Amino acid sequence: MARKPIIAGNWKMNNNIAATRQLVSELIPVVADAVCDVVICTPYTSLAAAVEACKGTNIHVGAENVHWAEKGAFTGEISADMLVELGVEYVIIGHSERRTYFGETDLTVNKRMKAALAKGLKVILCVGETLEEREAGITAEVVRRQTKIAFAGIDNEELDNVVIAYEPVWAIGTGKTATSQDANDTIAIIRACMAELYCPRCAEERVRIQYGGSMNAKNASELMAMPQIDGGLIGGASLKAEDFGKVIHF
Ligand code: 13P
Numbered sequence: 612m613a614r615k616p617i618i619a620g621n622w623k624m625n626n627n628i629a630a631t632r633q634l635v636s637e638l639i640p641v642v643a644d645a646v647c648d649v650v651i652c653t654p655y656t657s658l659a660a661a662v663e664a665c666k667g668t669n670i671h672v673g674a675e676n677v678h679w680a681e682k683g684a685f686t687g688e689i690s691a692d693m694l695v696e697l698g699v700e701y702v703i704i705g706h707s708e709r710r711t712y713f714g715e716t717d718l719t720v721n722k723r724m725k726a727a728l729a730k731g732l733k734v735i736l737c738v739g740e741t742l743e744e745r746e747a748g749i750t751a752e753v754v755r756r757q758t759k760i761a762f763a764g765i766d767n768e769e770l771d772n773v774v775i776a777y778e779p780v781w782a783i784g785t786g787k788t789a790t791s792q793d794a795n796d797t798i799a800i801i802r803a804c805m806a807e808l809y810c811p812r813c814a815e816e817r818v819r820i821q822y823g824g825s826m827n828a829k830n831a832s833e834l835m836a837m838p839q840i841d842g843g844l845i846g847g848a849s850l851k852a853e854d855f856g857k858v859i860h861f
Contacts (some may be wrong), residue, residue: 614819616647616773616835617842618859619735621675621703621823626656631657634852635664641856645669647842649859650701651849652735657691659670661733662698673701679722682852691730703844705737705761717760724773725760732786733772735790735844736761737823742781750779751800758804767809775820776844777801782824784846786816788834794822795837802839828857835861 626634631653642649652673653661661672678688694702704727705720711820720736727734738757740750765773777798779789789797798820806814822834823844834840848854
């Protein structure tokens, strides 16, 4: 059974409500005939508008983070129930910008994963090494650790609801893409780790792993041709309909 490709845009802190409506209206015709799953992850304030604008289309909507508690004294946070209530389907967890700037750890990533899955959200889990870690030769160790801790306590049945995004931190927003071979090799390491944690067939058939980091209209087809790469998590190139459309039609 082939793994269905999945391309997701991570808008980060871009696009107010008006810009969201505009970009979605441009995207709808461009991605209508996509053969892959299409997701856009927007800031919290744009989610309701995105869900409304994407109704009846093949574009799925995701958030960029979620808290693990159901409710309570967590100023500034958003619960999984709140996202579900809006009609949101996906959520990015553990993005390197959250890990670097906002104190996200492997343990908090695991807590967020469990809460999101328990409420029926689909998770895009981000893992990836920093430049220092790559240069120290510990990329495999880092992505294995991140993967193992993220999935601690998560049942086999949930695997269909999780997508992993391998995003080498040094390739994000820098214009430096991992070579397609390097990306493929590290994704193979992550898949092997999932085979150990669950089963070889689960990892082979049910775990989709994206590449992210300066993926764009020009390099998407080469990356997507690699056997281990099942999709992309796109930052900058997801902010223009024409560029995102080209990635979608890798
Ligand atoms: P860029 O595509 O802008 O490098 O961002 C990648 C990313 O962080 C997606 O989550």
